[in-house]
Amino acid sequence: MEMEYEVVPEFAPQKALWMQWPTTAIKDGVRESDFIPAFIEIERACCDQGEIHNLVLGKQAEKDAKNAIIDAGIQIDNIFFHIMPYDSCWSRDNGPIFVRKNGIEHILDFGFNSWGYEPWGPFERDDEIPQLIAKLLDIGITKVQYIEQTNEVRDFIYEGGTLELSGEGTIVASWAICKHRNPRLDRKQAAEILRNVTGSHTVIWIDSIFRNTTPAKADNHTDGYMKFYEMNRVCVLDSKPDEPGEEAASKLENEGWDIYHLPPDFRWTLVNCLIFNRKVVAGYVDYPMTDLEREIMEDLFPDKKIVEIEIGPMVKGGGGIHCVTQQQPK
Template sequence: MKTESSHHMSGTAFAAFDKNLSPAALGYTFPAEFAPHKATWLSWPHKEASWPGKISSIYPSYAAFIKYIAMGEEVHIHVGDQVMQDFATQHLKQAQVNMENVYFHFFPTNDAWCRDHGPAFLTNPHAEHRKALVKWNYNAWGGKYPPYDLDNLIPLKIAEYRQIPYFKPDIIMEGGSIEVNGKGTLLTTEACLLNPNRNPHLSKTDIETYLQEYYGVSNVLWLKDGIIGDDTDGHVDDLTRFVNEDTVVTMITEDKADENYKPLKDNLKLLQKMRLENGKQLNIIELPMPGEIIYEDMRLPASYANFYISNHAVIVPTFHDPKDEKAIDILTDCFKDREVVGVDSLDLIWGLGSFHCLSQQEPL
């Protein structure tokens, strides 16, 4: 376990690229999550309002999540101060986390959702700087949960710490709204990226161009709506995920009375018509939707698709539901090279997100 300060470190790489140069033009791409990682970045949960009345109950699951990641890669955790670091350390030690792989940074945040406020790490093995990042703008899913000024600074702090250059497109984009196969195809949803609370000045074509230029993809596939209860306006990471270059898992429910029945069915039909960057059809594996989880009269966005792929393990949210085991079995078949583990997410999901929403991978 190490604490890393946020002061400027020696080197010259930490600088914005020329505005006129895009990552794609310079040969950078955004690797798939199943490609090898150097690290996972997290923002320690501390905002009571994200888990009203329940925040103290989320830490055992959050620490178990970190335990599995730290078995195979570095874990970098943003904390506000020494008090928060000590509190986090206590929980991680209780969970028997390998603290040799844990690094703390005094990078204060407003909230915990590092998938969305963290950077997009890009790679180009032939460039002078093998790694770069995209510093998107972040507005807490359309200005829903101010303040978010500290969260919006996180990518620049990471670029400075890692001494890697960055791109700054100056539009709103969240990591949970896109999914890539690492070979040129990106999946997203109209419900989120075309929502007027993000980039009202941009057309669908404009947004597609940004996706191609800044994630280094050639093939953008659009799904429609997200799941009920998802306050991000329909992030793809609750819906459909790549498990390898040509295979997705996608959420489905057989229960016609479930509000998710039609949007998930429509989603599946769209996936069946889609083609990868090489013209091939997607292999589609169906994942069952857990039963409704209602808390304080609110349907929560519980989804097995919000798993996180780390070097050692695939960490799957579970919900005390009979379908938990089936989902883990399906994902175990998808990931022969990794341990697939279920970690209790019943309290975490009260924050309206789970393991994927909380994490951001840094490729090798």
């Protein structure tokens, strides 16, 4: 039987949320442990919407995480802990991407190399997480790979935070990042692989990057400037000409999409929100949503409760709420 893959969009019903509890790592002067207050608030916001599965590094880490959540007054009936080895807390990028294969729950395992930025390593344990979760859940897994002209098999290196899946067959992805992570892979071959493992019909490549950035790290991840927030609906953060937001909006419009344009001063941490069933969890730095930002969020998600969480340390570390969470569909 021919393998048929199907993606489930983030705005569809979700069974569970997966996170990697912050480690003791310090990268670029930022301590992951400083993210713990934000993680606790994510758990508080989401534990009534589905299961929450936290990866922890050992028995003491499990005890500390569990106590921190309980001490915050959160019921843990729906919160679970799994001891696994990993290197960082950015589960969106290294973790499993849940899909369906021939109608059955399945995991896609892209390779992970610490965002193509050696100082943010090590990454080898992060790279193994999809395999470990597939084994834990006893479900199938596809390691996404390609064959070079020399017939050598290589992992397709890519991060979940720069892969936007519409649910109707459109993908938006960063070619600048893909090429940086996979220098031997050409555009046509990469698009074919993405279509095959997601059951999609269209791959929209974003070639540009933001000014004063490089394809390394996560500055140009798509989840910082756009989101498919409902079936056949997409919002894009307006950016300067020749930057990713402008390019994404233009290319989506050329494919027939009606764009909800977010104003340039709309904060990227809100675009980087987590949709989890009846809740939307959005991060902020320094001050909560302005009246205009809240009005826009309520317009985007009229049937959901919007929860705000302060994520200053997380942003200093290079990401937001979407970056540290991964949904598992029902």
